[in-house]
Amino acid sequence: MEDFSSRKLIDLFRLIAVRMSDARRELGALDGAIGDADHGNSMAEGFAAIVRAIAADDDRPPAEVMLLAGQSFLSAVGATTGPLYASAMLAAANGLDGKTTVSAADVAGLVPAFADGIAKRGHARPGDKTMMDAWAPAARAVLEAEKAGLAPIVRLSRARAAAIAGRDDTRAMMAAVGRAASLGPRSLGHIDPGAASAVIIIAALHEWLHAQRPPVPEKAQ
């Protein structure tokens, strides 16, 4: 698989923005159960703001695209989600520093980089019922698959599966940090909206990388 230009990276954010916008209502409903129902709007508007900011110029190196993505997400969203994803994208930008193109392995590597940035900013622990309960297992899945010598697309499909399992596990968790924490026991039985939107991002990374495969040549009749 060929490496991707910054223009392609913009394309990747566009796909995440579309998927996030599709899930706006569903995320809002999840958040409504244990928060203030704005998570769908925040995430959709945050990624839309990223696309607006980075699409203006496709000559920037990948690290700069990522940095600008983080800044524009933060300014649009604020709240808790803003700083967390801004830190995620900052961590990813550090990983891409000096590169002129992005490889398939770099795209898979966005998952552990995002997880790292979010963990550093948010200090949430596993089981706290936050987005980390999807990001952390997804990041572990990528690193383990990488160690096992599996292809980037497989790393991402493992990440997706791990994130989905992590998201579903939040149902049995009681929120310990963030706004839902004050709900305590009443957060039980509900999926954490932050973990749900994390799955959307990871699934979009997988979907996008999958679509970048070179077309299979058709057999001659």
Add this chain to the structure above:
Amino acid sequence: MAPRLTNRQTEDNDAVIPLRFGDDPLLWASWLYYEEGLTQGAIAEQMGVSRPSVNAYLADARSRGIVNIDIAPDMFRTLTISVALRDHFNLQDCLVIPTHGDERSLIDRLGGAGAKVLARNLRSGDTLAVTWGRTVLSMADQISHPGLKDVRVVQATGGTTAQIPWTPEACASHLAKALNARAIPISAPAIVSSAKMREMLVRESVLAEQLGILAEADRIVMGISSLRPESTIHTSGFLEGGMQHSHYQDAVGSLTGRFISARGEPVIGPMHERTIGLGLDQLRAIPQRIAIAGGMDKVAAILAALRGGYVSILVTDIATGRGILNAEGYHDTTQRPTAQPDRALRPRTHVKKLINNPKDAVDETLRGAVLAHEHLIAPVPGSKRAIRAIDGPKPGKVAIVIGGGAGHEPAFWGYVGAGMADAAVVGNTFASPPPDPIIAATRAVDGGAGVLYIYGNFSGDVMNFGMAAEIMEAEGVKVRSIITTDDVASSPRETRSARRGVAGTVFTFKIAGAAAARMLPLETCEALAKHTNARTYTMGLALEPSSLPETRQPSFELGPDDMEIGVGVHGEPGVERRSVELADTCADLLLDRVLEEMPATEGDEVALLVNSLGSIPNSELYIVLRRVRQRLKARGIGVHCSYVGSYYTSLDMVGMSLSVLHLDSEIKSLLEHPCRSVVFSS
């Protein structure tokens, strides 16, 4: 169970006399049995009939509705939850006790219930394994079962040198003593230094014999540990720091010193080979496995243990049991349908709001505020969400920047002005502002003497103000942050730093503003603000929830006769829900909780804030204030000043909060310092 006698047959007869019982044997028998508490035999004698006849009368009386048996709703709930838990997890039995009962702690009440269950099941000749922990020890101290013979009580794990009363050794020896049984210890630590050490130890004949007995256990009585940071397993030092994080990330609970995942699978880490005691497979092979565990922090751990099939009898409490069922997607169906009004109103689909496009609501509010108070405040140029005092910055004066989400009006711009904050920043509704406007505000008001940020303790605010502070520090501006934590309902006293910052924060705004106006240095302003926060106590209650402009839906459901106590300023549900009480009872409820914590003695003075959460009439706030003043007077605590009204709201929530600032001479003098802002002016 509370049997109640209803006399259907004499409803239309005003002469209800005992003699009439004679005409109606069913009623007579029922009266004697349920009201006078006679035995069926005694009733037979008195009525001159056979005992089986009495039995038949009583059954007939129930089926004909002469006797109605009502189960108190609380008891009924424990019954349905225990049945649901038993069926869902295929348990032999399940005992669910009310979460709130007598004055004993939940642990002691669970221990008592566990003792009953164990006593009912234990037989002579049994080998009983026992784990460690507070609940288990409490159970051991409450059990009594005279007459048992040849029982062996064996420790399920090795021991610990941790300085706790509920060690494995203590639990086993207390239980053995109470049951007049033989105690079998496990003569080794629960966790040894290496796998090799374990291999060597388990071959030692004494330990091998003890472990052999453990393997023969007919029953086990055990606690379930949560792995949350505040859980006993961590605070006890039982693990001796051995829980290396990376290996145990998937673990949510611990049984007999072993770890399990959310799905109940064993989590094998480096400690596994160093642990001496019952393994998880061995545990599952024990015919009867009684777990005693409760508390909301344990829900995930108990659920994992149930999913893994490690428990055959569960003893827990209603709240925990319901939490477990909710987490499994099971919903409490015990709520009886309420009577429908004759003419049902069409159900409301949304809350009415006086807004334009919901997206514009925050910006339009700010525009209006700035126009209404243009003699005091103005927008920071280039930033829609940052507001500054009209006269500033003042060179050499510490600048104060406050803020948080929108929806708390008149917070935060209402506290901007001379002698108060220099700037306020707001985010979206109930969401922290991002760092940009905070930075813009900081630059606009920095007078060279440093900047003090004051905001409530919410994760979003902490992050965004924190990032702004980092950036300003990098630009060479000295920034200090005060994170307010006055909401006593949101966390226990021991974890005060985890509390939310709510209406009492306005006292910190006022004192810090005055300190800065007196040209005190940054460190002094910071210390005074911290001091004020530490002496401020707030507790709120809501009669109706608030609703966001974007959703127009109530942010939580509150029953027709319910109120929420300890409610947060973003519509977060509080600590307790109960029926609406009289205003004085409510005022007492809030004040008592404050007085429990505030170390005020006779002759001390306080400042009061009776704050509207948005939609409660002022008249009701004054009713509450009156009661609070009455109570304080009776206690000999002076009230220096009382603020009543909308100071820190939560959109349209119908509710109020009481904040008490425990004054000292310094705070009092700063409280009196002149200021000029939308809300405070003197």
